[in-house]
Amino acid sequence: MTALLTTTDLAMRFPGRHGLTDLLRGIPRxxxxxLDGVSLDVRPGETLGIVGESGCGKSTLARCLVGLHRPNAGAVRYQGTDIATLxxxxxxxxxxQVQMVFQDPYGSLNPLMSVGASLAEALAVHRIVPPADIPRRVQDLLDRVHLPATAANRYPHEFSGGQRQRIGIARALAVEPKIIVADEPVSALDVSVQAQIVNLLQELQTSLGLTLVFITHDLRLVRHLTHRVAVMYLGRIVELGPTEDVFASxxxxxxxxxxxxxxxLVPGQRSRDVAVRGxxxxxxxxxxxxxxxxxxxRAEPDCAATVPALALREGHWPVACLQADRAIAHSSTIATSTPSV
Ligand SMILES: Nc1ncnc2c1ncn2[C@@H]1O[C@H](COP(=O)(O)OP(=O)(O)O)[C@@H](O)[C@H]1O
Ligand SMILES: [Mg+2]
Structure with a gap:
């Protein structure tokens, strides 16, 4: 399947904090x-999850995908064209065509404009419908995200967090995108409201044939919503595979x-494990x-010396781990000696 959006060896570096003393001592900034060597593809019509702890580079990747950051190295291609050349x-x-939905929808809403006016502006700027049809389209958009028609006359601050995220989604949908990159769109919401917004995204993805990149630190949401998942650790993708398979093994x-x-998922039962030691x-x-x-x-001495590549192994989804590679190589040797499938 041809990818809609791809990244190849994406790297993004930012200048770190540098105190005056460091500067005077001549310590380099x-x-x-x-991001370091991030390569992935987003396929038409899928929901791709990107998951990882806070600070691992998810938002930076999201911003590169929609063209808000220009990477230091590597390329983002949309329908085959490097977006830096557009x-x-x-x-x-x-x-x-590539819209972003933020954790805080205030980022994409003008607090001084009514919701209807914000949506109308997006429709007008991008000439989505003739001017005479704009009011009806605004109503359609509100309906799509299950907000009442009266929401058009109100202002962003008059809504709850969940409703505001519905407006943020309507704003993204207004311009008829092919892809929505949603960066932690429910992380600031109560759990019950999270489920409603996630269900809405799922419904829109199916009914409009949207392609969705869903970024979260919550694996439960990934399992519920996504077809494939990319797991990030310190600026790199360490595993990328079909969600069901990754959850199963x-x-x-x-x-x-x-x-x-x-x-x-059993009520009242909580995990006792800390995510990762250290x-x-x-x-x-x-x-x-x-x-x-x-x-x-499972670290062995070579793990400290070699950066494992996120390589595709025959019959397995990509994993960037020397030890996992060894296990896969071992199992495929066994498989070749006793052919099956
Ligand atoms: N504009 C920026 N300037 C400097 N450092 C940044 C900037 N944006 C992100 N970073 C740093 O890059 C790393 C990844 O951040 P981010 O992409 O926001 O991670 P995540 O979304 O997974 O929490 C963090 O160490 C963060 O402090
Ligand atoms: Mg983030």
């Missing part, structure tokens, strides 16, 4: 490696640890080799 109307079309020790820590290292000084090795229970 530290560099935050927010100019004029082609660039505008990209920015219309994750191969990366980091993914396995995250899954063990998901609160059980602290998340600073992206200012990521450990050499596999960045996860200091926290990994």
């Amino acid at each position: 530290p560099v935050v490696r927010a 100019r004029g109307s082609a660039r505008q079309a990209f920015h219309r 994750a191969r990366h020790p980091y993914t396995q640890a995250l899954l063990r820590a998901v609160p059980r 602290e998340l290292p600073s992206p200012l000084a990521p450990p050499p080799g596999c960045a996860f090795h200091p926290r990994c229970q």
